[in-house]
Amino acid sequence: MKSAIEINQLKRVFKVSIGVMRRSFKEVVAIDDISFEVKEGELFGLLGPNGAGKTTTIKVLATLLIPTSGSAAIQGYDVVKQAQEVRKIIGFIFGGERGLYWRLSGIDNLRYFGTLYNVHPDVMKTRIPYLLDLVGLAGRGNERVGGYSRGMKQRLHVARTLLHDPEILFLDEPTIGLDPVGAREFRQVIRDLQAENKTILLTTHYMFEADALCQRIAVINHGRIVALDTPEGLKRHVRDLSVIEVEMYGMGQELIDRIRQEPFVDAVAVENRDQRQVLLVQSLRGAEAVPDLMAALEGVKVGRVIVREPTLEDAYVRLVGGEV
Amino acid sequence: MITQVRNSWRTIFMVAKMTLRQNVMDLFIIFTVLVQPMLIAILALAMLRDKGQEYILFVVVGSGMTGIWSSLLFISGNSINVERWSGTLESLVGMPTSLSVIVFGKNLANVGQSLLSMVVAYTLAVVIFDYDLTFNQPILFIISLLLTIIAFISFGLVIAPVFVMNPSVQRWQNAMEFPIYILCGFLFPIAMLPQWTTPISYLLTPYWAARALHGTSAGNAPLSQTLFAWGMMVFFSVIYFSIAARLFKFMLVKARTDATLDME
Numbered sequence: 302m303k304s305a306i307e308i309n310q311l312k313r314v315f316k317v318s319i320g321v322m323r324r325s326f327k328e329v330v331a332i333d334d335i336s337f338e339v340k341e342g343e344l345f346g347l348l349g350p351n352g353a354g355k356t357t358t359i360k361v362l363a364t365l366l367i368p369t370s371g372s373a374a375i376q377g378y379d380v381v382k383q384a385q386e387v388r389k390i391i392g393f394i395f396g397g398e399r400g401l402y403w404r405l406s407g408i409d410n411l412r413y414f415g416t417l418y419n420v421h422p423d424v425m426k427t428r429i430p431y432l433l434d435l436v437g438l439a440g441r442g443n444e445r446v447g448g449y450s451r452g453m454k455q456r457l458h459v460a461r462t463l464l465h466d467p468e469i470l471f472l473d474e475p476t477i478g479l480d481p482v483g484a485r486e487f488r489q490v491i492r493d494l495q496a497e498n499k500t501i502l503l504t505t506h507y508m509f510e511a512d513a514l515c516q517r518i519a520v521i522n523h524g525r526i527v528a529l530d531t532p533e534g535l536k537r538h539v540r541d542l543s544v545i546e547v548e549m550y551g552m553g554q555e556l557i558d559r560i561r562q563e564p565f566v567d568a569v570a571v572e573n574r575d576q577r578q579v580l581l582v583q584s585l586r587g588a589e590a591v592p593d594l595m596a597a598l599e600g601v602k603v604g605r606v607i608v609r610e611p612t613l614e615d616a617y618v619r620l621v622g623g624e625v
Numbered sequence: 626m627i628t629q630v631r632n633s634w635r636t637i638f639m640v641a642k643m644t645l646r647q648n649v650m651d652l653f654i655i656f657t658v659l660v661q662p663m664l665i666a667i668l669a670l671a672m673l674r675d676k677g678q679e680y681i682l683f684v685v686v687g688s689g690m691t692g693i694w695s696s697l698l699f700i701s702g703n704s705i706n707v708e709r710w711s712g713t714l715e716s717l718v719g720m721p722t723s724l725s726v727i728v729f730g731k732n733l734a735n736v737g738q739s740l741l742s743m744v745v746a747y748t749l750a751v752v753i754f755d756y757d758l759t760f761n762q763p764i765l766f767i768i769s770l771l772l773t774i775i776a777f778i779s780f781g782l783v784i785a786p787v788f789v790m791n792p793s794v795q796r797w798q799n800a801m802e803f804p805i806y807i808l809c810g811f812l813f814p815i816a817m818l819p820q821w822t823t824p825i826s827y828l829l830t831p832y833w834a835a836r837a838l839h840g841t842s843a844g845n846a847p848l849s850q851t852l853f854a855w856g857m858m859v860f861f862s863v864i865y866f867s868i869a870a871r872l873f874k875f876m877l878v879k880a881r882t883d884a885t886l887d888m889e
Contacts, residue, residue, distance in 0.1 A: 315884060360884075363719050367881045388721045399712025404647040416639040417722040419632050461716075 305469055305500035306339040306362065311371035313357050313524075331357040333524035334371070339517075342498040344491070346505065346515035350621055354524040355504040356395065359471045362502070363393045375469060389419075392467035396474035398454045403447035407438060407457050410446055411464060418465035425464075432460035437486060452483045459490065469500045476510065488514060508614035522621040532613050539611035539619055542567055543587035545594055547580040548604030556601065563597055565590045568619040577604065583611065583619055633726050640730025641737065648700075648738060657699055662692035662742035663749065669812060670754050679843050681756050685746040686842050687812040690835055692742020693777060694805050698798060700735045701781030704728055705789045705876075715886045718877065725782065725873040732781040736774050761844020765851055769837035772858045776830040779862040782869035786876040809835050830861040 313332045318324050332354040339345040347355045360366040362373055364384040372379060378386040402410055408429060415425045433442045436456035446454060455478055462470065472491070476484040491514055495501060505511055511518055512532045520528040520535070528535060552571065560582065561569045568583040584590040588608045595603070648654045666688035673680055705728060708714040717727055750756045760766050788795040806812060808825055809832040815823060826832040837854035840846025880886050 360715075365715050365719055365881060365886055366884055367878070385721060388719055391719075393719060395715070397712075400716050402643070402647060402711075402713065404650050405643060409643060409646065413639060413643045414716070414720070416636050417717065417720045417727065419636075419721055422635075 303341050304338040305341045305343070305376055306345075306502060307374045308338065308358075308362075309336050309372050311335050311358070311361065311373055312369045313354075313361060313366060314369045330524050332361075332368075332521075335521070335524070335526050336371075337519055337526060337529055339500060339502060341500055342495070343517065344495045344501045344503065344515050346503050346511040346518040347521060348505070348508075348511055348518055348617055349521035353521045353621070355521055356473055357524075358521070359393065359395075359473050359502065359504065363391060363471055364388055389465075390467055391469045391471065392462035392465070393471040394458045394462050394473060394475050396455075396477040398451050398478075401446050401454055401457060401461070404445065406443050406445055407433065407449070407453075407460075408442040410457060411442075411460060414461045415464045420465050428464060428466075429460075432463055435463075435490065436460045437483075451478045452480055455479055456483070456487070459487065463494075467499070470494065470502070472501060472503045474504055474506065476505065476507065484510075508612065508617055512613045520617060520620045527620045528616075535616045535620075536611065536613055539583065539616045542583045542585055542611050542615070542619070543590075544609050544611050544615050545582045545584060545588075545591060546605075546607040546609065547582070547594065547598070548606075549578050549580055549598075550602045550604070552578045552580060552601070556598075560594070560597055563593065565593050568615075570618040581615070581618065583615060636722050636726055637730040637733060640727050641734040644731045644734035645738060648734065654696075654700060654738075657695045658692055658739050658741055659745055661695060662688050663745050665691050665812075666746035666749050667753075670750055674754065678756065678758070679845070681750055681754075682758055682760075682842050683839055684812065685750050685758065686743065686838050687810075687835070688746035689740070689743025690809075690811040690831070690838065691806050692745075693736060693739040693773070694809075694811070694831055695802055696735050696739035696742075697732075697777050697781050698784070698802055698805075701728075701732045701778075702784045702788050702795070702798060704731045704735070704781070705785045706795075709789075709886065712887065718880075718886055723873075724877065725869065728782060728785055728873075729778060732778040732785075733774070736777045736781070740770070740774075760842045762841040762851075765848075766838065766841040769834070769841050769851070769855070772855055772862075773834040773838060776834050776858040776862050776865075779865035779869065780830055783865050783872060786869070786872040790872075790876055790879060805829065805831060808832065810839070811835055830858055830865070833857040833861065 311332055312334050315329045315331055316326045317329050318326055335358065347358060349355050357366065361368050362375065362380060364380050364387050367381055374380065375387045376390060380387050402413065405413065411429045411432065412425060420428065433439050436459050438453060438456055438460065441453065446457065449457065459475065476487050479487060488510060491501065503515065515532065517529065517531055518535060519526050528538065557569060557571060560566060565584050565586050566582055567585060570581045572579045572581060582594060591606060591608065666684065669684045669688060670681065673684055705714065708717060718724055747758065750758055807818065808822060809829055810826065815826050833854045837851055837858065840851050840854065
């Protein structure tokens with residue numbers, strides 16, 4: 302199978318200014334020497350914590366950023382030297398509400414962007430109603446976008462991206478802000494697109510989404526790829542581990558750092574679930590580590606304790622060192 | 626090639642149409658295009674009501690030109706920055722259509738709508754101040770107006786990327802409004818200014834536009850003078866378009882290098 306996306310030793314450094322009166326600059330490495338390829342028709346996931354370099358990678362591929370070094374090609378076209386060719390065959394969505402004309406209707410937005418994608422007006426006559434129907438905005442297209450909910454705007458972004466029927470799609474956290482039903486419908490749209498043999502590069506924070514959709518996943522942290530495998534392959538990273546979940550109240554960073562230093566602990570993460578905080582401790586010792594963990598938590602108010610099998614999310618936590 | 630040209634024009638007209646749709650809901654634009662030129666026209670007409678008919682026509686055309694220039698400076702000048710502030714610039718840059726073609730369409734809408742300033746000034750003079758105004762060389766005036774639109778679009782294509790790349794220059798935007806009114810002879814002839822300012826006026830395409838429009842509306846300019854003004858507008862437009870092409874290329878490479886396409 303041919304490569305649709307090829308990334309070779311890609312690096313991107315940002316200069317960040319510090320100070321107001323005496324301004325100085327420091328360099329921040331957003332992506333650091335990453336290489337991978339995505340096959341034609343593949344649904345490839347890019348996972349990582351905030352600031353890991355996911356969006357920067359997608360922006361380089363979408364020709365919106367010039368890399369500091371290295372190269373990237375889309376269907377053989379270099380993203381820097383042949384940016385115009387690349388733009389004809391890609392579509393991209395960056396999560397959030399921005400990027401649309403709020404004073405125009407949904408249909409006018411699509412007509413506008415369709416024209417900029419050189420879609421013929423006759424094609425748009427059938428394509429726009431089809432896409433509005435596909436993203437669940439049929440009957441709402443004549444309303445001004447400013448009055449749309451966040452989810453509706455997100456869905457309009459999807460329709461915008463598909464206007465010119467691109468072969469390659471970059472979806473940067475596309476379900477962020479969607480309600481559960483909207484997100485589920487959107488995942489179905491992604492599956493349908495993949496069934497049409499589109500190549501899709503997806504970033505998401507939701508592990509179950511990556512697990513359910515992606516054929517391969519690259520985990521990126523501090524700008525570097527720390528693992529690249531199928532979801533099942535990534536889970537094998539934590540096959541020997543057990544996860545101890547401890548419900549807690551008022552957990553401080555100092556305590557988390559202390560637990561991380563314990564010899565029986567492999568990785569630590571914290572999740573907020575409703576009003577509670579849940580400490581997730583990965584350990585090779587499984588249930589046997591519970592008494593040691595309780596001893597380490599002495600004096601802290603602790604709720605329910607569960608020991609369970611690891612999931613893809615746990616593999617991810619381990620790979621990024623608990624930075625979720 | 627033909628398809629490419631046809632696509633570009635289709636894009637330009639679509640961008641202009643959608644820009645106008647958005648502009649009718651923007652109070653700042655309504656003020657710049659209608660209210661401010663109307664205030665200038667009322668003041669000028671009231672001050673100069675004892676002057677002859679010919680001078681009143683000069684004021685009507687001149688007030689209209691103040692609206693065109695203000696619109697160009699504030700609306701077209703900010704056309705790329707506005708896209709960046711609203712988060713649409715990345716989408717536009719990531720599309721196969723060139724950003725300069727998109728900004729051309731936006732400028733066409735902005736300059737086109739600002740012609741309303743002239744209509745407002747004319748209506749005020751006729752309805753409120755009761756003048757009987759006729760344009761003496763209507764065909765030459767319309768040709769001058771069309772060339773003015775192209776000249777102003779080309780000027781707008783230069784200032785928009787300059788404002789994006791140099792925020793310090795953009796801070797002087799307000800200070801750039803009135804000197805152009807004066808240096809380009811919108812409301813009174815530049816002969817009234819000190820002589821050393823004349824070469825500066827000659828370098829500004831709005832001056833040649835004002836000269837052509839004033840001359841053809843009053844009908845007192847010989848054809849050779851009008852033709853010379855047209856020639857200068859075309860000459861400067863070609864220069865501005867070629868400068869703009871380079872500026873857009875440079876600006877986009879810089880923005881993609883500095884990661885400034887988005888404000889987030």
